[in-house]
Amino acid sequence: MSTAMNFGSKSFKPRAPDxxxxxxxxxxxxxxxxxxxxxxxxxxSFDNAKCRLQSKDYLECxxxxxxxxxxxxxxxxxxxxxxxxxxxADGDTKP
Amino acid sequence: MLFQLLxxxxxxxxxxxxxxxxxxxxxxCRTLLHKPPPQSRGLKTRSKKTRxxxxxxxxxxxxxxxxxxxAGVGMIGLSYAAVPLYRLYCQATGLGGTAVAGHDADQVExxxxxxxxxxxxxxxxxxxxxxxxxxxxxxxxxxxxPGETALAFYRAKNPTNKPIxxxxxxxxxxxxxxxYFNKIQCFCFEEQRLNPHEEVDMPVFFYIDPExxxxxxxxxxxTITLSYTFFExxxxxxxPLPGYSYS
Numbered sequence: 001m002s003t004a005m006n007f008g009s010k011s012f013k014p015r016a017p018d019x020x021x022x023x024x025x026x027x028x029x030x031x032x033x034x035x036x037x038x039x040x041x042x043x044x045s046f047d048n049a050k051c052r053l054q055s056k057d058y059l060e061c062x063x064x065x066x067x068x069x070x071x072x073x074x075x076x077x078x079x080x081x082x083x084x085x086x087x088x089a090d091g092d093t094k095p
Numbered sequence: 096m097l098f099q100l101l102x103x104x105x106x107x108x109x110x111x112x113x114x115x116x117x118x119x120x121x122x123x124c125r126t127l128l129h130k131p132p133p134q135s136r137g138l139k140t141r142s143k144k145t146r147x148x149x150x151x152x153x154x155x156x157x158x159x160x161x162x163x164x165x166a167g168v169g170m171i172g173l174s175y176a177a178v179p180l181y182r183l184y185c186q187a188t189g190l191g192g193t194a195v196a197g198h199d200a201d202q203v204e205x206x207x208x209x210x211x212x213x214x215x216x217x218x219x220x221x222x223x224x225x226x227x228x229x230x231x232x233x234x235x236x237x238x239x240x241p242g243e244t245a246l247a248f249y250r251a252k253n254p255t256n257k258p259i260x261x262x263x264x265x266x267x268x269x270x271x272x273x274x275y276f277n278k279i280q281c282f283c284f285e286e287q288r289l290n291p292h293e294e295v296d297m298p299v300f301f302y303i304d305p306e307x308x309x310x311x312x313x314x315x316x317x318t319i320t321l322s323y324t325f326f327e328x329x330x331x332x333x334x335p336l337p338g339y340s341y342s
């Protein structure tokens with residue numbers, strides 16, 4: 001929240017997330033994937049580009065455990081990590 | 096009296112008086128010929144004159160009233176049109192933190208990462224004074240490029256013996272970079288309940304809009320800070336989602 005009390009100047013307006021809120025992982029079902037991801041980040045000096053596979057795994061774990069709405073990974077920006085399936089690509093690309 | 100004198104030459108009476116008058120006032124006499132003799136009509140002519148004048152005034156009033164009415168209607172219409180026009184203006188200039196046009200969910204699928212522009216995202220976690228959770232980020236910073244989706248984690252622990260419901264909001268600095276910071280999914284703006292002595296991981300899935308690289312105002316921005324603050328929520332309290340959704 002913006003603490004600047006100067007009216008008339010632009011103040012930060014938070015936006016709701018596109019796909020809503022993550023349900024909390026109360027049972028730690030995806031904790032292993034998270035640990036793998038964090039370890040990868042620490043090993044690569046927090047470079048996100050190198051740990052995208054682990055983040056994709058974490059999100060897939062979430063989807064499997066009903067902690068996230070199921071969506072094709074391309075829509076979450078992981079299309080470069082998907083191996084192009086031989087004949088299904090035509091049906092999957094456009095929703 | 097003057098008109099009376101002039102009238103006699105019209106009738107053609109050969110009085111010296113009239114001849115004198117004729118020589119002296121020939122031209123005005125001729126001009127008067129074309130005008131309707133005012134004297135004989137008397138009241139009628141005056142009323143005719145005032146009647147035509149009245150009509151003229153009336154028609155002038157009517158046009159004036161029409162103009163005023165048109166201006167009034169125009170003002171009302173303008174005040175109604177101002178709402179979408181202002182919204183368009185805000186979108187074009189990014190005033191008031193409104194989302195810049197071109198920010199839609201389908202972009203995630205098609206955007207290309209801008210590989211040569213590396214940005215450092217630092218994370219900050221705060222709690223309200225009365226909020227007893229331990230809330231902290233699990234990484235101090237992460238290096239991303241615009242157009243690439245990234246995942247980050249926070250951790251929250253409830254050290255007390257009773258369940259606490261928290262609700263969070265976020266802030267992005269620098270302010271202008273905030274409009275390029277898009278969250279796909281996070282844990283904010285919804286009540287999150289933590290049972291006693293429970294600890295959870297809270298992910299944030301976000302990306303920086305690739306247009307960030309093309310904005311000249313962002314040319315020297317290398318660090319963006321994402322700051323989350325947790326507040327305690329009362330049971331059953333429903334907060335409206337912030338912002339005005341344009342998509």
